[in-house]
Amino acid sequence: MLKIENLNVAYGDTQVLWDLSLHVKENEIVTLLGPNGAGKTTLLHTICGLVSPLSGSIIFQGKNLLDIKPYHRPENGVVLVPEGRKLFPKMTVQENLSIAAGKAGVDKDTQDWVFELMPRLAERRKQLCGTLSGGEQQMCAIGRGIMAKPKLLMLDEPSLGLAPLIVEQVFDILTKLKQTGITIFFVEQFVEQSLGISERGYLLEDGRIVLEEDSETMLGNDYVKQVYLGI
Amino acid sequence: MIVLQILASGILLGGIYALISVGLNLIFGVIKIVNMAHGEFLMIGMYAAYFIYTATQINVGLISIIIFPLMMVLGYIIYRLVIKPLLGTAETETNTILATSGLTFVLQNLALMLWTADYRAIKTPTSSQSFSLGKIMLSVDRTYAFLICLVLVIVLYYILMRTRFGAKVRAVSQDKNAAILMGINVNFIYALTFCVGIALVGVAGAIITPIFSVYPSVGVFFGTASFIVVVLGGLGSFTGALLGGLIIGLVETAAGVLASAELAQVFSLLLFLLVLFVKPQGLLGKNARV
Ligand SMILES: Nc1ncnc2c1ncn2[C@@H]1O[C@H](COP(=O)(O)OP(=O)(O)OP(=O)(O)O)[C@@H](O)[C@H]1O
Ligand SMILES: [Mg+2]
Numbered sequence: 001m002l003k004i005e006n007l008n009v010a011y012g013d014t015q016v017l018w019d020l021s022l023h024v025k026e027n028e029i030v031t032l033l034g035p036n037g038a039g040k041t042t043l044l045h046t047i048c049g050l051v052s053p054l055s056g057s058i059i060f061q062g063k064n065l066l067d068i069k070p071y072h073r074p075e076n077g078v079v080l081v082p083e084g085r086k087l088f089p090k091m092t093v094q095e096n097l098s099i100a101a102g103k104a105g106v107d108k109d110t111q112d113w114v115f116e117l118m119p120r121l122a123e124r125r126k127q128l129c130g131t132l133s134g135g136e137q138q139m140c141a142i143g144r145g146i147m148a149k150p151k152l153l154m155l156d157e158p159s160l161g162l163a164p165l166i167v168e169q170v171f172d173i174l175t176k177l178k179q180t181g182i183t184i185f186f187v188e189q190f191v192e193q194s195l196g197i198s199e200r201g202y203l204l205e206d207g208r209i210v211l212e213e214d215s216e217t218m219l220g221n222d223y224v225k226q227v228y229l230g231i
Numbered sequence: 232m233i234v235l236q237i238l239a240s241g242i243l244l245g246g247i248y249a250l251i252s253v254g255l256n257l258i259f260g261v262i263k264i265v266n267m268a269h270g271e272f273l274m275i276g277m278y279a280a281y282f283i284y285t286a287t288q289i290n291v292g293l294i295s296i297i298i299f300p301l302m303m304v305l306g307y308i309i310y311r312l313v314i315k316p317l318l319g320t321a322e323t324e325t326n327t328i329l330a331t332s333g334l335t336f337v338l339q340n341l342a343l344m345l346w347t348a349d350y351r352a353i354k355t356p357t358s359s360q361s362f363s364l365g366k367i368m369l370s371v372d373r374t375y376a377f378l379i380c381l382v383l384v385i386v387l388y389y390i391l392m393r394t395r396f397g398a399k400v401r402a403v404s405q406d407k408n409a410a411i412l413m414g415i416n417v418n419f420i421y422a423l424t425f426c427v428g429i430a431l432v433g434v435a436g437a438i439i440t441p442i443f444s445v446y447p448s449v450g451v452f453f454g455t456a457s458f459i460v461v462v463l464g465g466l467g468s469f470t471g472a473l474l475g476g477l478i479i480g481l482v483e484t485a486a487g488v489l490a491s492a493e494l495a496q497v498f499s500l501l502l503f504l505l506v507l508f509v510k511p512q513g514l515l516g517k518n519a520r521v
Pocket of ligand 1: 011016034035036037038039040041042043083
């Protein structure tokens with residue numbers, strides 16, 4: 001579904017991603033792991049078009065994403081829930097959800113489903129997003145992503161700064177999204193939990209993919225155990 | 232009685248100041264650039280109104296309807312030639328301040344060349360006429376100008392708060408990158424916001440033409456006034472411009488009546504400095520929704 005080949009990305013003179021290749025298959029959950037500064041956010045931003053690569057290709061469902069304008073990518077099914085939520089703080093929950101719906105306008109069924117998945121959002125519909133709690137903000141950010149009707153939903157550290165219980169809820173929601181046919185590619189620091197719901201994982205270090213395995217193998221990998229699980 | 236009179240005249244003047252400033256704040260709030268040539272676009276709106284009125288004698292309200300799209304076109308040309316090339320450069324803020332400052336001189340000198348330094352004023356049938364409301368006397372032209380401002384501000388507020396397009400504009404002003412991720416064409420919103428901002432100040436120029444004379448450097452005075460208004464009310468905020476405009480209108484009117492007309496602007500400057508000192512982010516600060 002998503003195929004990235006030989007991607008090189010730089011900010012000015014500093015190259016951040018080196019010859020990066022990876023793929024995500026239809027209806028998979030794939031985790032991208034890596035330490036701070038590895039380039040995970042940069043990769044997701046390149047897929048969404050916030051950053052342009054030096055070279056390489058990003059093919060999504062047979063289309064070259066790099067030929068599609070960044071703001072047209074969501075309607076093509078490529079949607080990112082960004083690091084740190086990036087909600088519109090002075091807009092209400094409802095407005096944040098509606099604005100993601102794209103040209104077609106708000107789809108009632110999708111919205112009902114968002115509220116069913118995250119009842120808390122329904123209660124807070126009229127509240128300004130800037131005043132939501134961290135957990136509610138993350139829910140709203142995911143809800144906003146769903147409203148865009150993604151085929152591929154990417155999430156950048158959705159558990160960042162959340163209490164363990166909320167993290168569990170977030171991972172639960174991701175599993176439910178997959179059941180409805182949405183493909184998920186996400187960045188995480190919680191290695192065990194994220195690999196627990198994923199089919200496969202990639203490990204990114206210093207802008208290079210150093211490991212690509214199915215989740216179980218990855219959890220059993222000595223290096224991963226040592227460095228990321230502290231076992 | 233004098234208090235009511237000051238309040239009424241102050242609100243009328245305030246509404247006009249608000250409309251003059253709202254475009255500046257809209258452009259700053261959405262595109263994050265300071266348009267130093269803001270006052271010069273007011274000047275162009277005033278000249279346009281002057282010439283259209285002299286040729287046709289039609290009502291200033293109608294003239295505004297003609298001027299709005301014309302100023303949008305001018306806004307678009309300036310956006311493409313001056314603003315767009317600077318967006319996304321390393322020093323966008325400084326570059327755009329320098330470029331629009333340069334534009335100030337270009338536009339002023341162009342006006343001087345085309346229309347000379349003469350002061351020009353239009354005389355409408357209602358010039359210097361007043362009507363009484365209870366014991367208050369109000370200038371017909373100022374009231375008319377105020378009503379047009381009021382309509383425009385309400386329409387603008389409605390668009391910003393209640394339409395999908397307005398939501399996109401607010402989204403871009405709050406987080407440009409998140410807006411792209413939501414499928415919003417940020418460049419289009421930028422261009423349109425710039426055009427509308429210019430058109431609003433152009434129309435503001437048109438409706439004050441029956442009240443103030445027009446000359447090539449008239450924009451300097453009103454430009455400065457609008458900078459005071461937006462900093463006072465809250466930079467980048469639509470409602471901040473309204474609040475700031477009303478306050479400056481009231482203060483200047485009160486100072487003009489109680490002290491002297493020459494001192495009026497000194498008082499608004501003093502108030503401006505005071506607010507900067509106590510609340511540097513402006514009265515509404517970051518609290519306003521739009
Ligand atoms: N806009 C930018 N301009 C210049 N350098 C940047 C920019 N954004 C990121 N970088 C650099 O690129 C490198 C990778 O950053 P990136 O944000 O992609 O890492 P990350 O893996 O997402 O890290 P984290 O886990 O902390 O979110 C870092 O060294 C960072 O300093
Ligand atoms: Mg990151």
